[in-house]
Amino acid sequence: MFKKILIANRGEIAVRVIRSCHSMGIKAVAIYSEADENAPHVKMADEAYLVGGPRVNESYLNVDKIIELAKEAKADAIHPGYGLLSENANFAKESKRNGITFIGPTPEVMEKMGSKIEARKTMEAAGVPIVPGNSTPLLHLEEAEIVAGQIGYPLMLKASAGGGGIGMQIIHDLDELRKAFSGNQKRATDFFRDGAMFIEKLVQNPRHIEIQILADHEGNTIFLGERECSIQRRHQKVVEEAPSPFLDEQNRKEMGETAVQAAKAIGYRNAGTVEFIMDENKNYYFLEMNTRLQVEHPITEEITGLDLVEQQIKIATGDALTLDQTDIELNGHAIEVRIYAEDPKTFFPSPGKITKFNIPTGEHIRHELAVEEESTVTPFYDPMIGKLIVKGKDREETIGNLVLALEDYEVEGIKTNIPVLLEILTHFEFKRGNTTTNFINDYLSHSKV
Structure with a gap:
């Protein structure tokens, strides 16, 4: 050790x-x-x-x-x-x-999964379903126009490197493609030093479902259920929950086994996440693989009882997994919300000194915090100041307890996105599980900033 x-x-x-x-x-x-x-x-x-x-x-x-x-x-x-x-x-x-x-995983695996184009090729070869699109880098608008004509609109224009929605845009027609290509390519080059683009068919009303996996050096690989991360703003996750309200046991098992298949295909080791996009008919497609711990890992810990960081460390020392798939049981429901130092009306960052910071407590309340009272939130980093995680016996109880916890959350000196989070959690469509990636734009009209 x-x-x-x-x-x-x-x-x-x-x-x-x-x-x-x-x-x-x-x-x-x-x-x-x-x-x-x-x-x-x-x-x-x-x-x-x-x-x-x-x-x-x-x-x-x-x-x-x-x-x-x-x-x-x-x-x-x-x-x-x-x-x-x-x-x-x-x-x-x-x-x-x-x-x-x-x-973490080996550098070779990180490089292979770091390029979305290479990841598409690898997963396709491994028999993992991928979104219809091209798997060759597009460096010029003329190439993109030809591919777009073959795939058909609407579509997604994406940067091969990086993430966080940078260089990504929904394209409805040829005119939009011509306006968007160079700008997105430049952003990708500026952020990732790689301007290669690719195109995928747009999946309508999708859900973002990801599978947490663990893999040791002996090739033992297991999945730990799924997380639904569909509530997003500009491709950045805002609310995450486990398990997904959309999946049944058959979906869960099939997607988990597909994630294991994907991980084994690249010789993956350590903790990782295979991300999928799922359509209204529960068809799912490989999106990308995150070769690291996810921001939202605590909700998986809450429903499995595992410490994923501990598992990472043990695997890195060369230890074999002491768990097999039959040991994994999902208990209850967990939801995580990301607390940002930002104006809830404009979504602009809200740096400053936190003059008051009182957080809710309770048996099933968990906090992961970057700040404390008297901390100064600077403009130099991501404005997320913490995460609030609540667990319940089922989804309804979890939502109710999370709303109460957010109402008790007190932060002064800076603005936060807590009003937006409350609006999401109390919305009828969220309560009934209609949590597609279009949720914020469809139901929170002021959030289209």
Whole structure:
């Protein structure tokens, strides 16, 4: 077992990983930027090192400096969390080259899944259903026009690299494609240094369903049920729940086995998530694979009773899974909402000092927090300040308890998206499980900003 792990991240995920390290008797090393000197993850860690200036490229994206600090701290391993460098194959390679275990899959797998085009090809070859589209990079508008004509409108224009909705747009006709192609290609180039695009047929009224998997070094692979993450704004998840209100046991088993098939096809190791898009008739298609821990992993932990970070660490040490598929039971229902420091009317970030911070408590209430009272939310990072997770015996009870918890959530000094979350959770269509990716645009008219 590792004696010391450096967490190459910040905010609530750094706190989350530190908590599991301590429960396993492992020392946790934090890194922090100049803007995060007094952050909760810094206070909680056994050791903490300044990594650089406030901007991410000066600090949390500085591969050489992070490796240098890991060596200085004599860390056995690095946990990348999510976002930032978590799916950076070069970071994983540099960790390995310097004799430090990277807690995650191999760099080769990360590279293969990091390109959505390559991922499509790989999954198609493995017999995993994919959305109709092209699997070759489109570098010029003329190429895109030909492919779009073959596939038919409406369609999705996507960047091959990266994620978070960057370089992605729904296209209804040729005129829209001509207006959108160069702009989306430029955004992809700016963010990911890769302007390759591809096109997929638009799945109407889709749901975003993802399957959590665990795989060890001996090839044992299991799935831990699904999460529905369809409530999104601009392709960013806002509300996540497990299990999905749309799936039955047969769907769940079939999609889980497909996710395992996908993971085995690429020789996947550690925790990962296979994401699918599902249409109104429950046809599902491979979307992408996240080769890391997901933001929404706590809802899977709540209904399975597993600590996914602990599982990640054990697999990284070379331990075989002590669970098989028959050991996995799903109990109750869990929903996670992401609390953002943003104006609920405009969705603009709301940085500032938190002058009051009272959070609800209760038997089935869980918090993952990046802040505390007197914390300053800076403009340098993602505005998510925490996650609220509630579990219940069923979906109806969980929604009711989550609404009560959000109503008791007190934050002053900054604005938050809590009013929007309450509007979603109390909406009739949400309560009846009509949670497609169009939900916010269809039912929250002021949220089309």
